[in-house]
Every structure is written in structure tokens, then in C-alpha cells.
Amino acid sequence: MIHDCINGANGDMAVLETRGLKKHFGRIRAVDGIDLTSTDGELLAILGPSGSGKSTLMRMVAGLEEPSAGDILVDGRSIVGIPPKRRNVAMVFQSFALYPHMSVLENIRFPLVARRVPAAEQREKIDWVTGILDIGDLLERRPTRLSGGQMQRVALARALVRDPELFVFDEPLSSLDAQIRSQARGELRELHDRTQITTLYVTHDQLEALGLADRVAVVHNGCIQQLGTPRTLYEDPGNLFVAGFIGDPPMNRLDLGDNVILGVRPEHLLLEHGEEDPGEVALRLEVELEHLEFLGAEWLIYAAVCAGVPETGRRRPRVIARLRQAEPPSMETGQRRTLVVRRANARYFDAESGERRSAPSGVAA
């Protein structure tokens, strides 16, 4: 492979593909059959709760774990069995894993030295990468004397300096302070747009995944629950897990009986104003307001459902509605109101399997 372009747009973009990938630790099935194909130069997020298998998936791609079964391909070539040093995969660790006994410069130079890059080329690449990440004045420092944000930039520089085919990010923002996280998110996206390196971005934080990625794979129990663009995941969750995992607060779930569950986003629970087209309304709910929460640009309304869905258990179902306004809504706790769900906003799931289904025939027209 010829690394002749050092301006970043190197054209070495790669397609990552996994086929039936499995990893079992004894009886624990960490990854249980994952098929995934990235597009060229994509930023693909792997989103899942802790213990979902996302880290194991990433470690197999990087070569730190051997798969129990299945294959991993880069541009159609299998990389299973190839030691990490000969995979051209760069990784940014959650802890950044900077070498504490080396200066920032030595840290960044390390992958070049390990790969026996000639000295002149080393200098060019280091200049380029320190320029992109704006860390020229940190080079002589020790990693222990850097702030979290600076450590992240150095870790990125070390990963980027050797023109990897594939980037793997392991929760790279979770060690940062909350204040600089959104800024760092923007910088990551900008960096990706400049370098166009295919990136696997592993996170448990849906804000990061949705805000940053071209596509998101939601992983749970070692399997991909849904793979799609952030909008698809949000608007058309493929099953109840995704519906409950994506969105904050998550999708409201209402048991309609007959094995049907209706899902509706908080912002799609609307106050009835009497002028709705009955053909447009999928569900009307009588609710009792329990409390209101002010979040700056919006209000969250917590309510208990009194009527509108079949009685199922001892406890009345709860819903959360979101009101996109800053001024206080004209309502008080204890009041009764009617909320409507428009047909366009109603999503139906099979209660047993959790999968999406079509609207039940009995639903009000």
C-alpha cells in the first residue's frame, strides 16, 4: 500500500464487513452472530447498553480478540487470524491509553517507529497531524500533565498519524467533562469529514451515536437489533428494545390488548384541541396530570392514563408527553386532560416478539 498522500484525503477508505460473527466466553455469548457491512468512509456507530457485546465486537475488529466463529473482512479480504500489528486498524481507547513514560511527541511518533516509517516521512506526518488537531504546543509535555480534552486530541493524533484503513473509537468522549463533550463531538465529526476514514464508533450514549454517526447499529444481547440512520432509528424503531433505548425520555408504550403495543414519542402526545380530523386520530387518552418538569426549551408532562386503553393491571399506565415551549403550560397537577395520538405518529409492536407490526384492524378510524 502506498501512503503517498499525507493531506488526509488519502483515498484508502475501506469497507468493513462482518459475517456471522460470534464470540463466546465459556457459556456467555458476548457476540452472537453479527452481520454488518459499512459503506466506504462511513462513520458507523455501535450503540448498546453495557454488556451488550459492542466492546467485544470492536475488539474483534481491532484484533484484540479472536472470533469464536464467523469472519471479518476489510475490502473483501478476511483479517481473522492476522495479528493486530498487521491490521491497519487504529483505535482510540476510552482511557486514551497514552504511554505515560513518553512525551506527547514520542506518543504520536510511536506507531511510525513501530512500522519503520523513514524519519523524513515521520516528520511530515507528525507535522500534518499536529496541525489538524492543533496540538503543536503540547509536544514536549508528558501525558499526565494534559487535560482530558488534550489527551483526547493526542490519542486521536496517535491513531491518525499512520493513515489507518479503519478507525475504532471506544467511548472516546466518556472520560471527558460534560462541558466539553459536545464541542469534542463536533470536532470528531469534522475530523471524520476531513479524513473520510471508515470509522466504527462504539458508545452507550445515544446522543453521541445519533448526533455523530452516519448510521447506527443498536446492539443488545450480542445481536444487532436494528441498523439504520439516526432518523430511522428514532422514527421507525424496528422493535420494542430500540423503541425503549433510543430517545430520552423513551417512546411511550401503551398496551392495546390483543398482543398489540402502541409506541408513541413524547412529542407526539398532543393536547386535544377539538379540531382534529377523526380519521387522523389513532388513539385518544384520558389522563390525569401527575407532575410537570421544566427543561428550558421544553416541558415534560408526566401523566397517568385513566381511559383510552384496555385495563390490564393493578396500576394505571404512565405516559410522558413533551411540550415544545418555554412558557408554563396552562395546566396543574391533578387536572384531567385528553391527549391524542395521530395515525402518522403511531407505531405498533407485537407484544410477544417485540417486533414491529402493522396497525391492527380494530384501531379507530
Place this chain on the structure above:
Amino acid sequence: MSAAAQGGWFARAGDALERPRVLGTVMLAPAVLYIVAFVAVPFCIAIALSFSDATVGDPTISSFVGLENFRAVMQQEAFMSALRNSIIVTVATVVGIVVLATIAVEILAREFPGRRLVQVLFMLPWAMPVALAAITWLWLLDSQFSPIDWLLVQLGLLGPGTPLGPAKHLYYLGREWLGLGSVVFVDIWRTLPLATIIVLAGRLSIPRERLEQAQIDGAGFFRVLLRIIIPALAPVLIVAILFTALLVIGEMSTVALLTRGGPGHSGQILPYWAYLKGIESGDLAQGAAVSLFLFPVLAAAAIVALRFAARLHRD
């Protein structure tokens, strides 16, 4: 990438070394082979010797005599005395160590001016070779010129008409119990630094918040020590006890230099008796039998203690 990927024996060997198991075995092998050659093999020879009738004159392990050596050894008065003393010395040292190490740890866990100097001075007993340390004590406890005796005389505690008797010397090393007591004292003195380091490591691992919380809850120094620190230290205290016990039970130089197992054989201990039997009088078989005697007890005790320590750690 492609150049390195090209086959060949060398590249394949290199790739094999990338497998953790393979590299691990390669890196572990020298140490394991060495330990097998110089610990496991001699250990087996020791067992074989103890069941044979080998001597220095005829060191071949040709005829097996079963438990004869153990029987013969146990009939010797010196052996029974050595067995008793080894147990007494070890237990007494361990008790002393536990008490003193807990105190020393509370001192060394703090920051105070001059801490570095105190550390250096505190480590001196452990830094000295045991035999040389024993010699310094030999001089301190000398029958004629002991400065401790001199001090006691000056304080009016020793000499004619004083509580400690008419003689002007205590003859520490010439009397059975005083001699054994001196050995215990020297053993405590020389192993205290190591035991303290072990316990201190555990002490510094106790989260500070836990101590502060206890103080906020109104617990005084001794309550914090008894209720928080000592329970948290139980696992490391066990490790410290094990280390100390092993160091003491296997060391013969304190006795060899201080009391020579005397007077008579009343101050004898197992390792020195094994040395006298096996090397000085050349009865390899009986020497091996003596030195093997405590091993099963020791091993069982160590396994139980370590299990216990590991369980405490998990809780």
C-alpha cells in the same frame, strides 16, 4: 503490510508468538524449568533421602528403609526439643509481629517531617544479612560486656540486692528460656520491617473516605483502629503472618549464632538440628527427615490461610 504477510518459516514463527498462549509459554518456560530443576527435583530427592539410609560416606539412595528415619529421629531428645522450640519461636514471633506491625503501620501511614529518615532507619534490620544482624545482637547480649546489663545495673534493677538478682549479668544466651526469648526478640526485630511493609500496603489501600466517615460518625482513634482498620487489614495480616512464619521457621542463623541450640539441646530448633545431623554429622537421611518434618503442616496451613485471605478480599 503485504511484505510482512508473505509466508516463510520465520514469519509463521513470528505470528505464532503473537498468540498469547504461545508467547506466554515461551516467556514462562525459563523460570519454570529453573524452578523444576532446583526446587522440584531437590524436593523429590529430599523425600527420597528421608526414606533411605544415605550418608555423606555413601550418598547413593539405594536401599529404602521406610519410615525408619522418622522413627529414629523422633526418639532423639534433641529433635523433640527442636520441634517444640521451632513451634514456640514461630508462634511467639508471629504474635509479636502482629502487634508491633499494626502499631508501626499506624505511624508510617502518616505524613510527618523526617518520614524518609525514619523509613531508612526502620528498614535497617531487614536490610542486614541475618547472620550479621545476629552478630550485632551477640555483642549486645554478651555475657560480660552487655550494655543492656550495664544499663540495668545503673538503674538499680540488676546486681546484688536488686529485683533481677545478685549477679551483675543476666547471661541472656546461656539460659534456656532467656536464650529462647532472645531468639524470639531478634526474630521479631529482623522481620518487623517486612511485615510492616506488607501490612502498610493493605493499610494504604483502605479508602480514606471510610476512615473519615467513621471519624465524622464520632469514632475515636481506638474505635477506628478496632472497628475499621484491623478488620480491613485481616487479609494482609494473614499474608504478613505467613511471610514471617516462613522466614522464622526456615532460618537457622539466629540460633546457630546466638545460642548454638544450647544450653545442651534445650534451645535447639529444627533447621539447625537438620543441619547438624545432615551436614556436620553426615547423616543425610536423618537430616532430610528432620527438615521434611514440618512441611505437610506448613503447606496445609499456608493453603488454608491464603484461601481465607482470598475470601476476605472478595467480601
Place this chain on the structure above:
Amino acid sequence: MRRQARKTGFYTAVVLLVLFSILPIAYAVLTIFKKESELFDPGSNPFLYEQGATLKHLVFLFTGTPFPTFLWNSLVIGVFVVAITVVLAVPAAYALARLTGRWGESSGMAIFLVYLIPPTLLFIPLFRIVVWLGLANSIWSLVVVLPTITVPFCTWLLLGFFRSVPRELDEAALLDGCSRFTAFRKVVLPQALPGIGACMVFAFSLSLSNYIYSVTFISESASRNLSAGVPTELIRGDVYFWPSLMAATAIVAIPLGLAYGLLFDYLVRGFQSAETG
């Protein structure tokens, strides 16, 4: 008031602890420069110099006794034992900490059991092995045998140090293009240097300290080390060259004590990671 009392109590405890630790060595130093006439006068105060000081005993130690030979032998033995220990224990500890999986995780206890086998159990068969190797009466017998004590101990201590190095550092190095061994050498090893330093001091002092192998394997004066030589050759029958003996102990103890004292924090850290690992 109460705080003042507490402070006084604390410093009293510090002074008592230090006195307890240095008592024999301090008295040894006091003895070195005493004239014999004063030393063996039962009426004189043993803590004072009433007849002035002398360097005679120190000079005698280096010119009239084989002490310099013992010192040199111990030094040579120590250096070789340390080297062998590092070469064997460092890779073994890393392998157990990182490479051998679940089997390595429970190895702490196994190593401990090896350490548990006391020298008193092995010295008779080891003597035969030493004779068989043709090393009896040679300092090389100790070089070969003493690592049996230092290797298990140092492996155990280093295991803790290696476990306290974050795994991500190895992994980052692997991804950066290192082989596993290079990752160990260039990235993990430098993090464990304090631990290796602590191990070297420990191995050196253990090699000096061992008595039973020294007196068993070597009976020729020229090959003896400090532990075996000083007590046997500087004590002739019932004649003790006390001031010279004390000089010998002080000369050995003080540098070693300094080394330990300066590495104190690293030793504690080593045990800390070994205990929690």
C-alpha cells in the same frame, strides 16, 4: 491542648520505633572506634568514649582479615543473582499477568507455595546437586542456587506490578504496530521499572542474607561470602574481634538500609498491587 498531647504521643512512638530498629547497629557503630582497653573494662560506660577513638579495628578488618574477599564474593554473587532473577522473573511475571489467561490468574498461590518450601528443606539435596555440578566450594554454587529463593518472590511481587499497568497500554501498542513482545518491552516494562528496582534490591539483599546455603556449600575461606565468612573467620573459637565484627556488619548494613529506605514507597506499592491483584 489535646492536639499537642497527641502530637507528643505520636513523636514518642516514632522515637521508640526508631530506637528499637537501630539499637544493635547504633551500638555496633559505637563499638567500632573504641580502644580495646576501654571496651573490655567492665567499669566503663559502654555508651561513651572516655579514652578517645581509634581507627585500628577498621584498618584491621580490611588488612588483617579476609573480610575484603567476603565482601567482594558477596558482591559478585549478588550481582549475578540479581541478573538471573530479573531475566527469569520479569518475563515470567508478565506472562502470568497477561498471557496465560485464567491459568495465570490463580498462579499467585502456586508461586507462593514454591516460596513456601524453605531452604532448610532443600539444602541437603541441593548440596548433592552442587557437588554433582562440580561447584562445591565455589561462589558459583550460590549464584546457581540462590535464585530459587529470589525468583518466586520477585515473580510474585512483579505480578502485582504488571497487573496494575492498564491493559489498554499493551493493546494500544499492539494496534500501533508492535508485536506482543515489543509491546511488553517498550510499553509495559517501563511502567514496571520501579517494581523491577524494588525486586533487584530485594534479590540482592536476600542473596547476601542467606546463611544455610552459604555455610553448607562452601567451606573454603577464599570462596566464602559475608554471611558465612564473617561469623566463621572473624570469630576464632572463643575469641571475638568485636570492633572489627561490628565494623563488618555496619559497612554492609548501612548502604543496604539506605537502598531499602529510599525504595520504601515502591516496595509498599509493589505489595499493594501484589495483594490486590
